[in-house]
Amino acid sequence: MATASTTPAALAEQHRTTLDAAVAAIHGRHFYTPYPESPSPKVYGQEAAPTGQAAFEGYLGADFPLDQPGTSDRIATERSPYGIKLDVRYPRTDTESLLAAARDALPSWRDAGPDGRAGVCLEILRRLNERSFEMAHAVQHTSGQAFVMAFQAGGTHAQDRGLEAVAYGYDMITSYAGTVRWEKPQRKGDPLVMDKRFRAVGRGTALLIGCNTFPTWNAYPGLFASLVTGNPVIVKPHPGAVLPLAITVAIAREVLAEAGLDPNTVLLATEHPEEKRAADLALRPEVRIVDFTGSTAFGDWLEANARQAFVNTEKAGVNAVVVDSTDAYRGMLDNLAFSLSLFSGQMCTTPQNIFVPRRGVDTDEGHKTPGEVSSDLAEAVSRLLEDPATATGVLGAIANEDILHRLEHAEKLGEAALRPHSVTHPEFADARVRTPAIVNVGRRTARDLRQGALRPGVVRDHHRRHPGLAAADARDHHRGRGAHRERVLHHRAGTGGSRADRDGGRGEPVREPHRAGVREPVGGVQRLPRHRRQPGGNRLTH
Template identity: 50%
Template sequence: MGHDRGSGWFDRHRARLDGAVEAAALRTHFSVFDEPAAPPDAESAGSPPADPMAAGRRAFEAWLGTTFPIATPGAEGTIAPERSPYGYDLRVAYPRVVDVDALVAAAGRRRRPWRDAGPDARVGVCLEILDRLDARAFELAHALQHTCGMPIGLAYAAGVTNALDRSLETLAWSWSVMTSVAGSARWERPGWTPMDKTYTVIPRGLSLLIGCDTFPTWSDWPALFASLAAGNPVIVHPHPRTVLPFAITVQVCQEVLAEAGFDPTLVTLAVAEPGDPLRQSLAVRPEVAIVDYTGNADFCQWLERRAGQARLFTETPGVNCVVIDSTPDFEAMCDNLALSLAIFSGQMITAPHNILVPRGGIETDEGTKTPAEVAAGIGAALDRLLADERQAVELIGVLAGEEAGASVDQAMARPSLGSVLVPSRPLKHPDHPGAVLRTPLVLGRSSVDAEIYPGDTLGPVTFLIETADTEESIALLYLTADRHGAVAASVYSTSEDVVAEVRSVALDHGIMLSENLHAEVVLNAAWAFSDFHGGGSPSGASYVDASYVSPRFRMVQSRRHA
């Protein structure tokens, strides 16, 4: 039954998959789950009943104060750990895992039918899951907004539609790699007895997905579908602050798996309270063969030391640098940097952290600009960008966790971190007075003062660092990436030689590089089917590409005489 249903879904979505496979190879623009032309405004008054965003808000609000209807093996009682960054408790109760043995055992049961269904059927099920998640896109957008704090437009466009596109790209890569070898072959060699051989994709084993708290669907949906398509059961362990988006995701997965005749516990939700060591207990289990984790470097290092039995796919923020050498359009450069710093309060893993500017200044269309003048230009651009507070709060979003706001305040009050070049100011959310919002903070430092700050501040804190010259800026980019890793970097220069040198450094460290961006495309942005995110940096696994999916399965053969 499951094989037939999965194969039927595969046939139904085949044209979409074929388009995704082609786009992933050609790196062209491709989007099945199109976002609207303008970000929808979820808070507008008088929305018509047919407004899908308003309907999504009502669906989200219907969860508040309820027990989420999902069963988790090994659970007893419930917990409700989420507090919205907008200043209220969600009061959504989830099963509390108390028996890790039972949870792990359930994930391993009846997985043979999922393995034996084959790549087409498994990918067909996953494609149907994407369709049903898309049907709940606006509900998911509100769940993301009120758990992560991201603005509703970003939650919908990046947290849902782009995350779905990234998941589709993952399935395209998975299916392409899994089906690149024939399922069977007749082996004939002169003088030898012919043999018939069968080749089967087998899963690596139990997969543990440890959820991200700031951009969970964008970061973690690709991991879920890469493991599931390869035949691996998945335990989803969300961050305590961002459970609801994952609960909806697992609910949809279980619904589709059950309809296809597979065991719905192939995907399970494991929720724990803050401080509960459940993720550590799960990560070191011998049955866990894959761990996906996006988050702070300390826990990433813990995984590398302790979870040696598993194939790790990890990503940490690292320290993203911007090398400024010269520009033909100073104002446009400042506008681009301001948007990069402001969007979602610098909480995206691709946000800039260090801006490297020569002490003698940079050449621009407005003459030579000193580091202080570059900072002033960025500050003026931020003032223009955030002048309308109602629009500003829909760009910068809410800081996830009170500690992020405190980190900004402490950074402003600690001269040892650097002089304040662009001060941060609080914003008031017109609809949520309990929300914590801060505009970007830019601190000034010198390359000779101390080692480049390693990035352990939270929220929108950026350092503008004076260097001896562009050569030293490039050397510091190299040193920083080597020591701390990086996900993204940027360069502004009218010199092709400078751009080429920075590109070489980025290639050395596997960093996604942006060159002379002046328009609406910012350093933070990464699009499915076109951008490879993460690269080969020590701070991140590259996804999505073949190396992201192929370690999740193996090819095993059987053979007999013909």
């Protein structure tokens, strides 16, 4: 039951300063966060780390504590890339119960209003932040991220994204008057007067489909955008990364219940890996919003088939970098090496294809041939990953079998500049850790790479749409000779895009790199998700 301090209105009041600051930040586009990204005891206190670890360990080999309506058997589907046994058993609630519970939760959640909903969302985020160490372990042992990265990308940065979504949705609703005495002057006599009331109406039940590599980071924008705009959410995690979202759902349900609201406003839909539950749920007429992160194939399928819903997809990215010149050769190499290595290249911002003109590049250390750039980069990667503790901290572990397979076969693509090898994790003996591969390929192979998957990150035939690559192609063409192409990064690639604009195509601007990690990776050309919009706007009907 709600006490005086846990009602939606009270929570809104408690978090007013944070909410106002977040709304100001989205308009000003400046940095803002109430969630410190450092896992230091000086920031989170001496007890936070052991408490978080204990909480995580408490889940292992046990029934996950989640009380949901409907028939429930228990399933355990996760496997740690670090080799420890997880066996967390989650309830599996049947679809009809989930949909009915979400439907029944809608009116009270709607009636909480934008301020009440924002207050509840910010309280959920506050508790998530408080439990960032617990979350870091959960994200580490499902995604394979290293601990510090999991703390940041899975914890505080994901919280940032949730807060950003709350700010956009709240601002979208409240920046237009809710009531007005509308007066229209008449040429003769009194004005026409109407008292008008406006209410932003949610769309209905939202389905959130999580992914394995960034289970919370990619989920929170959709989750919190749906919530703040009045839509109950069914959270369907990837079967390999349930725990981070199960903890999230449990916290959300706890806050909702304490606020006197229906906890079924947020529900967990687990699945057996072979079940394809996301597809079943996404086609249900009750589902009016779908948020998805994952493969291009399933994302395309959702867009084509979940026609009753507003569908947002974040699909596979293909990142290319063109090395043209640099006045900081060593820094560039170090930065590229870090970008190639971080989380074993499983980030959506990892560059896959690096282009170097056959003529070579000018640097502050003199002219470098493509071969020199390639071997210098290989050396920078080796230097970065020399120490196993550092290496495992950067690389994390690999959850996906396909990626291991691709790494093993990378050399078939061309001349190896750097061969991948296993690294023994100092803490987890069975962790699957691999260093990256760098392969030199000529023009012809570069073209072939557009057709198929190469290694961490999916290489598809989207290449031709990328302004950066288009520019590289054009340069070759105009010079009338082939360019030697290698896999090396460029400091400021992809500022172009004029061709896409001219064609009336979608702009695909360079996105600020994802900042999980110890240093800032450099930018690259990135494919933005097809349906990326400001959270909030389309979660409402006007």
